[in-house]
Amino acid sequence: MPTGAKFVVEKQAFLKSLESIGKKNTVIGPVLMDDGEVTFEPLKSFKKLTFDYVNDFDPLKRFLTPAKENLFTFNLEGRKPRLKAADDVKPFILFGVRSCDVQGFAHMDGFFSGAYSDDYYWRRRNNMTIISMACNKPLPTCFCICCNGGPWLESGFDLQLTDFGDRFLIDVGSNKGKKLLDSLKLKLVKAKPEDEENRKKLMQACDEQMQPTAYLAKACIMITNNRVREELWQEMGDECFSCGGCTHVCPCCTCFDVQDCMIDDKNGVRFRCWDSCQYAGFTHEASGHNPRVKAKERVKRRFYHKLSYAYIKQDGHPGCVGCGRCITVCQAFNLLDISAVVKRLRRDGAIEVETVEQREAAK
Amino acid sequence: MENLYLPQLSIIDKIVDETSDTKTFTIHFADREYNKKFRFKSGQFVEASVFGVGEAPFGFASNPNRHGSFDITVRAVGAVTRAMHDMKKGDVLGIRAPLGNSFPLKEVKGLDILIVAGGIGLPPLKSLIDPILDARKDFGRFIILYGARTPADRVYKPILEQWSKRKDITLLQTVDNPDDGWSEHVGVVTTLFEKIKLDVKRTVAYTCGPPIMIRFVIQDLLGMGFPEDRIISTLERYMKCGVGKCGHCAIGHKYICVDGPVFSYQQIKRLPER
Numbered sequence: 001m002p003t004g005a006k007f008v009v010e011k012q013a014f015l016k017s018l019e020s021i022g023k024k025n026t027v028i029g030p031v032l033m034d035d036g037e038v039t040f041e042p043l044k045s046f047k048k049l050t051f052d053y054v055n056d057f058d059p060l061k062r063f064l065t066p067a068k069e070n071l072f073t074f075n076l077e078g079r080k081p082r083l084k085a086a087d088d089v090k091p092f093i094l095f096g097v098r099s100c101d102v103q104g105f106a107h108m109d110g111f112f113s114g115a116y117s118d119d120y121y122w123r124r125r126n127n128m129t130i131i132s133m134a135c136n137k138p139l140p141t142c143f144c145i146c147c148n149g150g151p152w153l154e155s156g157f158d159l160q161l162t163d164f165g166d167r168f169l170i171d172v173g174s175n176k177g178k179k180l181l182d183s184l185k186l187k188l189v190k191a192k193p194e195d196e197e198n199r200k201k202l203m204q205a206c207d208e209q210m211q212p213t214a215y216l217a218k219a220c221i222m223i224t225n226n227r228v229r230e231e232l233w234q235e236m237g238d239e240c241f242s243c244g245g246c247t248h249v250c251p252c253c254t255c256f257d258v259q260d261c262m263i264d265d266k267n268g269v270r271f272r273c274w275d276s277c278q279y280a281g282f283t284h285e286a287s288g289h290n291p292r293v294k295a296k297e298r299v300k301r302r303f304y305h306k307l308s309y310a311y312i313k314q315d316g317h318p319g320c321v322g323c324g325r326c327i328t329v330c331q332a333f334n335l336l337d338i339s340a341v342v343k344r345l346r347r348d349g350a351i352e353v354e355t356v357e358q359r360e361a362a363k
Numbered sequence: 364m365e366n367l368y369l370p371q372l373s374i375i376d377k378i379v380d381e382t383s384d385t386k387t388f389t390i391h392f393a394d395r396e397y398n399k400k401f402r403f404k405s406g407q408f409v410e411a412s413v414f415g416v417g418e419a420p421f422g423f424a425s426n427p428n429r430h431g432s433f434d435i436t437v438r439a440v441g442a443v444t445r446a447m448h449d450m451k452k453g454d455v456l457g458i459r460a461p462l463g464n465s466f467p468l469k470e471v472k473g474l475d476i477l478i479v480a481g482g483i484g485l486p487p488l489k490s491l492i493d494p495i496l497d498a499r500k501d502f503g504r505f506i507i508l509y510g511a512r513t514p515a516d517r518v519y520k521p522i523l524e525q526w527s528k529r530k531d532i533t534l535l536q537t538v539d540n541p542d543d544g545w546s547e548h549v550g551v552v553t554t555l556f557e558k559i560k561l562d563v564k565r566t567v568a569y570t571c572g573p574p575i576m577i578r579f580v581i582q583d584l585l586g587m588g589f590p591e592d593r594i595i596s597t598l599e600r601y602m603k604c605g606v607g608k609c610g611h612c613a614i615g616h617k618y619i620c621v622d623g624p625v626f627s628y629q630q631i632k633r634l635p636e637r
Contacts, residue, residue: 071368074414080393080455081414085369116606116621119366226635255610258368258603260417268415270368275609282611285601286419286441289574291636301613304635310616 005172006191007181014161014168017184018095018131019046028063029095030056040096051096051163054139059251059325060101063094064108064124067248068273071120071258077266086120091127093180097157099150100142100323102132104251106156110315111254120272129176132157136202138210141324143339146214149321151206152199162199169195212327212339216307216318219345224309227350228300236341237296239332244276246337247302249325255282277301303341367606370412370457371397375450376432381518384439385483386448387424390456391432403427404465405491406597406625409435410605411447412457419443420602422487422624423461428497436486436518462605463624466491466595471567475503479580481510481552481572485518487597487624488571499531503566506533506559510552510576513540533559552576553583567593574599581628594628 018027022043030038031048038053040060075082105125112121134152135142144150153160158177162169169191172178181188222228247253257275262268275282278299283292292298305311306319326337334340377389392398403423412418419441425434439448447456468491476495480488495502507526511517517536526534535555537548548555552572568589570580577596584594600612600619607621615635617623 076414080372081457083369083372083457085366112608114607116367116608118606118608120368254608256603256608257611258418258609260412260415262415270412270414270418272368272609275611277610283601285599286444291600297636301636304615305613308616308635314616 003172003174003178005178006196007170007172007188008164008167008191008195009170009186009188011163011166011168013186014170014184015046015049017186018093019043021183022046022093026090026092027095028092040094042092043095053096054135054137054142055098055100055323055325057249057325057328059104059249059323060094060097061104061108061251061254063092063128064105064121065254065256065274068271069120071270071272073263073267073269075267089124089127091129093129093131095131097130097132098135098323099132099153100144100147100321101251102130102153102156103144103147103149103317103321104323105130107252107315107317107319107321108254110317129159129180130157130173131159131161131177131180134160134162134199134203135206136163138206139324140211141327142322143210143212143214143324144322145207145210146216146339147318147320147322149323152203162202164195164198164202169199212324214320214322214339214342215346216320216342218350219303219342220307220309220312220318222345222350223303223307225350225353227353228345229348229351232344232348233296233300236299236336236344237294239335240278240295240299241331242278242280242295242298243331244278245329245331246326247276247278248274249329250319251321251323251325252306252319277305299336303338306338307342367608368459368604370410370418370459373456373458375452375454375456378450378452381436381520382438382516385436385518386439387434387436387486387518388447388456389425389432389434390458392458393455398431401460402430403433403461403490405468405494406466406487407461407463407490408487408605408624409433409458409460410462411435411437411443412459413443413446413450414455414457416446417443418457418459418603420462420605420620422597423490424486425490426493426497427490428494434486436483438483459605463620464622466569466625467567468494472501473503473565475562475566476505477561477566477568478505478507478509479552479568479570479572480508481576482512482516483518484570484572484576484597485509488569489519489522491569496532504533504562505531506535506561508535508537508552508555508559510537510539510555510572512538514538514542514545535559551579553579556583556587561587563588567595569595571597581631585628591629591632592627596626596628596631597624598626598631599624 030053032050070086072085112118157173160171256272284290330337372393379387408422421435424436439445602612603609605620607618612619
């Protein structure tokens with residue numbers, strides 16, 4: 001079974017098998033709660049599992065970078081403090097992840113790698129197996145097609161499911177996925193060309209239902225070259241409540257704060273927690289100096305990180321996967337979600353500015 | 364995999380009062396082997412922890428050629444720095460180091476060296492001055508300009524005294540508000556430029572201090588005809604992790620903690636926010 005292999009399997013058989021291995025392993029999946037909302041949580045049984053969902057409002061990055069995560073505990077008794085790094089993480093399966101969130105994981109994988117590889121991230125990531133679910137139907141806020149975020153993917157998952165009603169089309173995306181599929185001991189049928197045609201049709205139908213747009217190119221160019229009218233940033237800064245909601249729900253936002261907290265007289269913990277570049281305190285220095293004291297500077301910062309060429313080149317991807325959560329969360333009457341900002345920049349038009357190169361040439 | 368966020372336990376060997384609100388801490392790592400092997404470069408920095416209070420970044424203030432211990436100079440301005448000021452010899456800190464890039468040093472051999480420091484900006488530059496003095500003959504003229512608010516606000520007063528006596532260093536000091544005993548210059552540090560002659564073509568300038576001072580120093584150096592890649596400065600931002608992850612110190616797509624803190628003006632001028 002090579003990576004890239006495609007199979008068709010009976011849906012109920014797949015779920016039954018996954019439920020049975022779920023008795024020994026943690027399986028996290030979409031659950032219908034009493035209030036009618038759908039959220040991802042560890043499945044004790046598959047009774048509450050639902051397929052009637054598009055996405056969890058709470059971004060699934062929380063399973064890799066929890067809103068609050070202990071780095072280490074310390075004990076201050078005796079001459080020398082004793083430090084203890086946070087406990088290891090047990091393997092878990094994330095079932096039913098939408099494509100946009102899988103792309104979000106890919107974005108975070110890149111960010112948390114490199115010269116300073118973040119082991120707190122990787123010990124969760126390496127223990128996570130992704131079974132993603134291609135989207136047959138978008139939410140009114142979805143725009144993944146603008147950001148290479150879906151509705152289905154070619155890579156990034158361990159297994160990808162496409163819902164054919166009574167059957168799943170399964171894409172094997174990695175060795176981890178292959179192992180998991182083997183352990184499910186299912187009767188697999190190799191996918192036929194008509195199965196792939198079927199998926200294409202489903203995905204195209206989903207594509208056609210997408211409502212918001214984020215035609216990024218012009219906004220990227222304007223932001224990269226600092227060709228956005230300063231007054232427009234000012235307007236957006238005036239509208240922003242600096243609530244930080246957009247950054248907290250964003251699958252690509254990774255900023256965190258680090259704090260110490262005493263549990264009792266002698267024992268304490270150092271933890272990290274989500275932080276937001278939209279908070280005035282984010283850049284507030286002990287001296288009182290604050291380079292981004294104005295909301296306008298902070299809004300500008302957010303979109304520079306999301307859409308500038310400098311960052312796209314560094315990350316290999318814009319800082320958006322089109323999940324649409326910022327559309328849902330924005331308190332400022334949807335004036336400042338990424339789709340709205342991209343549209344506002346595009347319609348406002350680029351201003352003429354002298355680049356560093358032009359200034360040099362003029363000398 | 365190495366844990367980026369777990370500090371090394373470190374012991375305070377010595378604390379020296381520099382000014383009314385600034386102290387220099389000499390520190391070594393509790394782990395003998397780690398301490399023996401530990402090296403850093405001029406311009407790099409540490410994240411120092413007071414357990415239960417938090418962590419803050421400080422530039423190395425001692426000679427990288429000195430092994431076995433290092434210095435940081437700390438002004439009490441925030442929670443962590445105030446807690447450090449309450450500590451005494453033998454107390455334990457957490458240290459993560461070395462972090463960040465470093466001052467170009469080998470690359471500038473043979474050139475004249477100009478150091479322009481303001482207030483608490485002198486300590487990080489001291490990690491550069493010391494190794495230059497160790498290999499003094501490898502460099503041309505050595506000029507140090509140091510400005511502070513008052514004579515008492517100057518750090519390293521005994522060391523400044525030593526430097527001022529050396530024939531192979533030109534040290535000029537200035538203060539904004541002199542006291543009765545002050546016999547040297549009065550005014551902002553850039554007013555010292557009138558008192559020195561520089562061979563701009565063969566000089567490299569290093570500057571560190573308050574952001575407003577750095578801005579005027581760079582402006583004047585450019586005015587004198589300094590090439591942009593021969594003006595070296597450090598940038599500072601509120602910082603948490605020190606390893607390019609927490610996002611606080613980003614300017615454009617550069618992170619002060621890993622891409623800096625040392626930048627040439629050629630790099631600084633391309634940053635979208637400065």
